Amino acid sequence: MAWIVGVSGAMLISWVLARLTAAMPEATGVVAMCGAGLGRLCGVLVGWSYWIGIWSANAVIALTAVRYLAQFVPMIGATALAQAVSATVLIWLLTVLNLGGARLAGAFQVGTTVIKLVPLGAIVLILAGIAWRGGVGHSTGPYADFAWGGLTPALTFAFYAIVGFEAASVAAERVRDPARNVVRAMLFGLALTGVLYLIVCTGIIFALPSAAVANAQAPFALFVSTFWGPWAGLATAGFAAIAAIGALNGWTLVQGEVPLGMARAGLLPRWIGATSARDVPVAILLVSSTLASLLVLSNATRSLGGLLDFMLRLTAAATIWLYVGACLTALILRIAPVAAALGLAFAAWAMWGAGIEAIGLSVGLMLTAIPLYLLRYRAALSEDAPD
Template identity: 30%
Template sequence: MTERSISPQPALARRLGVGDAAVIGLGSMVGAGVFAVWAPAARAAGALVLLSLVIAAFVAYCNAVASAQLAAVYPVSGGTYAYGRERLGPWWGYAAGCAFVLGKTASCAAMALTFATYAVPGHEWAQRLTALAAVLALTAVNYRGVTRTAALTRVLVGCTLLVLAIVVAVLLISPAADHVTNWSTSTNPYGVLQAAGLLFFAFAGYARIATMGEEVRDPARTIPRAILIALFVAVGIYLLVGVSLLLALGPDRIAASSAPLATAVEAVGAAWAQPIVRVGAALASLGALLALIAGIGRTSLAMARTRDLPRWLAAVHPRFQVPHHAELALAVVVGVLVLTTDLRGVIGFSSFGVLLYYAIANAAAFTQPAEQRRWPRFVNVLGLAGCLVLAVTLPLTSAVTCAVLLGLAMLARLLVRRRASTA
């Protein structure tokens, strides 16, 4: 087997239809980000935060169609890791896989801790143990098969959307609401782009559909439809929430709040809705965590098949047909992180890694021949440029930290390959 080949064995079962795949993607996008991403975005973009949202959504659309076009031709686990290897070469695929695994593993810890913060307000160690319990419980759900993952995601997404509907209705029609219309805070183009990069964190969930390409039925039809359905629904939800928050609080108060939705319902005289917001944030965090575990497990499986990760991680459970070793290893790593660190401020770090991941996806899609194309090449060019621009405008510490870790991962691969070639 050459370094560039992607082994199809052991195979996962194709059990997901369009609805299940779209719900998994939506569960990743309408997660804790919709409750937490507004404050840092408003601090960067001020009154133009909705413009930042539109920019993030446009870049996400370009990335989504690139992923859909690639997944229709390469319906295997791994997403851009697999596409990068096939279209650009092993090193590009490895870079994409590492960027995804690094960024999203940190996001797993962040989502678990966010869930615990809302579910168990109070003592730090009670929160950490609750976060660990959430990681173990959702790993167990994933371990039982992808249909169990999809079923639980449907429940969590449904509850989250119900909570958001209640909150938006309260903010827009509450008799006590005194809607803010003066949004004239100072901002600049750099701040708008930085906020777009942070908001992109919310739209990266459709990657989960592509990374699970080996588990969908009729992938050439299912994956493109599921990706676009999930993305457009998520964009609509974020626009509704963003407009509601701006009317209730204005950009300055959004930027100053650690929990903007809770602050907003209190501001319009509906403090009774704060517990509903807390429950919604907790459920959304669980939904995002569940989808993250599934996506990272499949990417790790693909990397292990080509020996970019230890071969042990390529095991597929003979009964449940899931990458059980990869998911168990992820649970251990995330469990250690939630017990030892606080990664709730990881939005910039995760966004940087995922923007690099999609930059490689756009480059890979650009190389596809005419008979494989569903969208014109200029969409891939716009997507690649958008990813790079948003990545370099993210907070410097987050970007540098992710870049250094990615560089160390690339160095580790180089040393392993050299050692293997001289053995």
């Protein structure tokens, strides 16, 4: 149910983002659109919070990749500290790749996305076989009865997995014909991804004993090895690791694009928008990866389950502020008002599921943008002053 509700809510928000992009094709991204609709300060706060959500998500994704890579090199996952150090190394390897430019990072992203479909396709084939046999040959349960009270926290975690559908609108200036292609990327991509995730993730849960899934470090590999043997499980772990690395690459690209778009829109100081010869915002890209590394290393003594739980909720809370800002902007500008109102209600619901701790920390981190905004505002006044 959380997957169904989450994908439906994301479709509402993606439609709002698509309409905003079509209405303001000259904008550098959805953050700039929020600045135009809500005011410069609100645009800065929303965009800054989204940026925080990106580098905290990179910490989660890097740890996930390490969990699958540990199936081949156990020492990198032997302890919480080893996992943290390995994840940090992975973050910086992808940072170096992105310093080569958006075109190189994009080519790498296409390749890893294609590879990602291999383990997902294998799981779909196994589930189809189980369904063909009428459910014979797999163990299930026991499962708790459905409870509406559990839907809100489940929705937040499911929605976290969907986050990213807005990336095309965030980096709209990098997209050819954004009014057309952003709509296609978000709506069709989200619909296909949502259906695939619903089938795969729910299928794994129902096809294996719940205790086994709950304790699995690499659930995709566990599922395939259960039905096709250990070698197939290892192959799946390898594909899943590549998929996670591809996701990390994509978000590493976006973590530089968000502040860059804000700086070019005049919402942040100019130094943040400084780029290399390959049009890469080097300084802010390095800052972002440093913060992601510090988040991983500072929590190295915590259990992996507790660390992932907290970072997932923080990432969801920080990211959802962008959706709140986009829906409010659409309401103010009277663009897709019905979808915007429904999307705003959904975003508030998903935000609440993240918990007070994560929401409070996301707000605190968001407010760290105010000094940067004031610096940019004073610089703008100085530039406008008469000689």
